[in-house]
Amino acid sequence: MGLAPGYDAWIISVGNELLIGRVINTNLAWLGRKLTLLGYKVRGCITVPDDVEEIAWAFRTAAERGARVIVSTGGLGPTFDDKTVEGFAKALGAKLVLDREALRMVEEKYRAGGYELTEHRIKMATLPEGSKPIPNPVGTAPGVESRLGGALVFLLPGVPAEMKAIFEEYIEPKLREMGPGVCFAEAYFRAVGVPESEAAPLVERAMKASARAYVKSHPRGTELGAPLLEFHVTASAEEAEEARREARRVAELLARMLAEKGARIEWIE
Amino acid sequence: MGLAPGYDAWIISVGNELLIGRVINTNLAWLGRKLTLLGYKVRGCITVPDDVEEIAWAFRTAAERGARVIVSTGGLGPTFDDKTVEGFAKALGAKLVLDREALRMVEEKYRAGGYELTEHRIKMATLPEGSKPIPNPVGTAPGVESRLGGALVFLLPGVPAEMKAIFEEYIEPKLREMGPGVCFAEAYFRAVGVPESEAAPLVERAMKASARAYVKSHPRGTELGAPLLEFHVTASAEEAEEARREARRVAELLARMLAEKGARIEWIE
Numbered sequence: 001m002g003l004a005p006g007y008d009a010w011i012i013s014v015g016n017e018l019l020i021g022r023v024i025n026t027n028l029a030w031l032g033r034k035l036t037l038l039g040y041k042v043r044g045c046i047t048v049p050d051d052v053e054e055i056a057w058a059f060r061t062a063a064e065r066g067a068r069v070i071v072s073t074g075g076l077g078p079t080f081d082d083k084t085v086e087g088f089a090k091a092l093g094a095k096l097v098l099d100r101e102a103l104r105m106v107e108e109k110y111r112a113g114g115y116e117l118t119e120h121r122i123k124m125a126t127l128p129e130g131s132k133p134i135p136n137p138v139g140t141a142p143g144v145e146s147r148l149g150g151a152l153v154f155l156l157p158g159v160p161a162e163m164k165a166i167f168e169e170y171i172e173p174k175l176r177e178m179g180p181g182v183c184f185a186e187a188y189f190r191a192v193g194v195p196e197s198e199a200a201p202l203v204e205r206a207m208k209a210s211a212r213a214y215v216k217s218h219p220r221g222t223e224l225g226a227p228l229l230e231f232h233v234t235a236s237a238e239e240a241e242e243a244r245r246e247a248r249r250v251a252e253l254l255a256r257m258l259a260e261k262g263a264r265i266e267w268i269e
Numbered sequence: 270m271g272l273a274p275g276y277d278a279w280i281i282s283v284g285n286e287l288l289i290g291r292v293i294n295t296n297l298a299w300l301g302r303k304l305t306l307l308g309y310k311v312r313g314c315i316t317v318p319d320d321v322e323e324i325a326w327a328f329r330t331a332a333e334r335g336a337r338v339i340v341s342t343g344g345l346g347p348t349f350d351d352k353t354v355e356g357f358a359k360a361l362g363a364k365l366v367l368d369r370e371a372l373r374m375v376e377e378k379y380r381a382g383g384y385e386l387t388e389h390r391i392k393m394a395t396l397p398e399g400s401k402p403i404p405n406p407v408g409t410a411p412g413v414e415s416r417l418g419g420a421l422v423f424l425l426p427g428v429p430a431e432m433k434a435i436f437e438e439y440i441e442p443k444l445r446e447m448g449p450g451v452c453f454a455e456a457y458f459r460a461v462g463v464p465e466s467e468a469a470p471l472v473e474r475a476m477k478a479s480a481r482a483y484v485k486s487h488p489r490g491t492e493l494g495a496p497l498l499e500f501h502v503t504a505s506a507e508e509a510e511e512a513r514r515e516a517r518r519v520a521e522l523l524a525r526m527l528a529e530k531g532a533r534i535e536w537i538e
Contacts, residue, residue, distance in 0.1 A: 011288075017485055019280075019311040021302025022501060026293055028316070033290025042288040044323065045316035047297070054313065061330075078466035079486060080473050113464070120469040139488075140466070159488060195382070197347035197409070200389040204349050216286055217348060219408075219428060232291060 003068050004150030007180050009040040010062035013047040014055055014074035014084050015158055027073040027163055034167065038175050039182030039236065040069060050075060055087025063091075063149035069175065070151045071167075074158030076141040078120040084155055085144065089128035092148055096126050102133035102142050109140045138165045152178075185243035187233045187251035188268035191258045193226045199258060203231075206254035212236055212243075213250040230268075231255075272337050273419030276449050278309040279331035282316040283324055283343035283353050284427055296342040296432055303436065307444050308451030308505065309338060319344060324356025332360075332418035338444065339420045340436075343427030345410040347389040353424055354413065358397035361417055365395050371402035371411050378409045407434045421447075454512035456502045456520035457537035459489070460527045464496045468527060472500075475523035481505055481512075482519040499537075500524075 011031050017023040025047065032042045046061060048054040055075070062070045075084030089096050102125035107117055115121075124141045127133060134143030134154070139162040144155035154171050156163045191199065196219050203215050213235040220228045231254060235246035255265045280300055286292040294316065301311045315330060317323040324344070331339045344353030358365050372394035376386055384390075393410045396402060403412030403423070408431040413424035423440050425432045460468065465488050472484050482504040489497045500523060504515035524534045 013314075016483070017487075017501075018297070019301045019314065020305040020503070021298040021300070022485070024293060024295055024298045028287070029290040029293045031290070032288045036289040043318065044327075045282075045288065045314075047314035047316070049312065058313075077469075077488075079469040080476075081485070110466075115464060115467070118466060120466045195384060197379075197387060197389045198384070200348040207349075214285070216291070216350070218286075219346075232286075234289070 001150060003152060003178075004066050005068075006066065007040045007068055008043045008066050009035045009069040009071070010043060010065070010067040010151075011045040012055075012058045012062060012070060012072035013045060014050065014072060014087075016049045016081070018047050018074075019049055027158065027160060030160070030164065031071055031073070031167070034172065035069070035071070035175070037184045038172070039180040039184070040175070043067070050081040050083050052083050052087045052090055055084055056090035059088050059091035059148055059153070063151045067151040070148065070153045071156060071171070072154070073156050073163050076124070076143070076155060076157040078124055078141070082123075085127060088144075088146070088148075088153070088155060092128050092146070094128040094130060097129050098122070099125055099127040099131075099133055102127055105133055105135055105142045106140060134166055134170050136162055136166055137169060138162045143170070182236045182238065183240040183243040184234065184236045185240065185247040187247040189231050189251060189255055190220070190266040190268060191229045191231065191255070191263040192223050192266070194229065194258055194261050194263040195227045196229055198261060199229055202254060202257040202261070205257065206250050209253055210235065210246060210250045212246055215250065215254060270419055272421060272447075273335050275335065275337060276309045277312045277334075277336050278304045278338040278340065279312055279334070279336040279420075280314040281324075281327045281331060281339060281341035282314060283319065283341060283356075285318045285350070287316050287343075288318055296427065296429060299429070299433065300340055300342070300436070303441065304338070304340070304444070306453045307441070308449040308453070309444070312336070319350040319352050321352050321356045321359055324353055325359035328357050328360035328417055328422070332420045336420040339417065339422045340425060340440070341423070342425050342432050345393070345412070345424060345426040347393055347410070351392075351410075354396060357413075357415070357417075357422065357424060361397050361415070363397040363399060366398050367391070368394055368396040368400075368402055371396055374402055374404055374411045375409060403435055403439050405431055405435055406438060407431045412439070451505045451507065452509040452512040453503065453505045454509065454516040456516040458500050458520060458524055459535040459537060460498045460500065460524070460532040461492050461535070462495045463498065463527055463530050463532040465498055467530060468498055471523060471526040471530070474526065475519050478522055479504065479515060479519045481515055484519065484523060
């Protein structure tokens with residue numbers, strides 16, 4: 001089966017700690033930004049607990065909804081509650097097998113630190129049949145590359161430094177090559193003195209002026225009693241310069257309309 | 270139809286900004302903690318873009334997976350990309366109608382600020398038939414209370430101050446009353462000198478010593494070259510004192526086993 005058409009990406013975040021509020025999911029924002037800049041459209045994120053059935057469901061759901069790329073974070077370590085590999089294998093209907101290459105990676109890390117290979121460490125070298133380990137330049141648990149339906153799947157650890165290192169060194173070049181080759185640019189400004197509901201029709205007009213720009217307004221409270229709004233204009237294009245021009249053009253159009261309503265505009269670099 | 274059995278909760282986070290990485294979803298962590306402390310089990314979070322179909326899908330999915338409570342954040346304001354009410358109405362198969370009570374709430378806010386009611390402001394008073402508005406003590410968009418299948422549904426704004434105020438003033442007392450009445454306690458400590466994979470079998474043993482405690486280990490890098498781990502023990506019980514005792518008991522058991530392996534233990538208050 002070939003990859004799904006389009007460039008839809010899904011993110012799966014695994015971990016009880018995210019759902020009981022012990023940890024804030026900064027990995028999602030980091031990956032979302034990276035994937036967007038690479039030209040992928042992040043269609044959704046599913047956060048599930050450390051539970052094999054729930055993890056399997058999340059992967060199946062993302063694949064069924066047309067993902068071309070699925071990236072998961074969390075649940076890859078040596079402890080009993082690291083269940084992402086098992087959950088993904090269940091979604092795939094694949095057996096778990098000891099992977100020689102993965103075992104070599106894990107062994108190398110522990111030997112360097114003077115530790116023995118134990119059952120818990122060997123667990124990190126057990127992959128769903130047909131998957132490949134990805135070297136982890138920072139920690140011990142290798143990442144995993146696989147396929148599910150029409151989706152290319154990457155399983156990454158939840159520790160941000162490890163997740164980022166594996167993504168940047170291994171996954172990003174791969175996704176850039178198979179991606180749409182889109183460039184992405186942003187423009188920000190603040191407007192003081194116009195309430196959000198008054199700005200809303202102007203934002204709509206600005207968006208209609210471009211098929212490639214997106215405008216988001218963020219209320220930021222008040223400044224000396226006057227409503228303070230922040231605007232974030234994003235644009236994508238095949239060329240970086242074109243994307244920058246489009247973001248700037250739409251932002252300036254909107255700023256001009258807001259100024260006509262009496263807003264004071266402050267550009268954010 | 271009555272409420273779903275059990276105390277499963279789902280969180281739905283709406284907003285392109287979460288998926289393109291412009292905003293980190295702190296609302297999820299805050300709500301996850303609150304719901305957990307109230308005795309609910311947060312089974313999942315689905316993050317979707319500002320898209321009516323995707324929002325409708327997320328609500329249907331949470332309800333079908335047995336949620337007793339669904340809380341959404343984001344997409345409730347006056348702008349064209351605030352689509353949560355429309356998406357939820359679609360999941361419900363309900364018409365959108367102008368709600369008199371909601372209109373009164375919105376009108377009051379704007380009149381107080383010297384603003385007129387416009388089409389965009391009236392949008393915030395349009396609710397799925399059969400739903401109720403919830404007063405917003407901080408901002409202008411009312412929250413929404415409704416039902417979907419066996420789930421009680423609350424739609425909240427994405428601005429954290431507004432989301433928190435509505436939750437604490439209106440939803441929390443309600444959920445406490447209809448919840449399992451469970452108490453929840455935590456204990457934290459650090460262990461220096463034992464790697465995570467060596468700690469893993471000890472964590473398993475500690476968990477087996479209690480049916481009501483949960484242990485999570487978080488690698489925190491190294492301290493003078495020695496691995497540093499943080500442990501977080503949570504326990505729930507009908508009585509607060511019982512929960513505290515159980516969390517403490519399991520944490521002390523685990524700390525003792527780690528100390529026997531040569532770890533230095535530091536308690537975190």
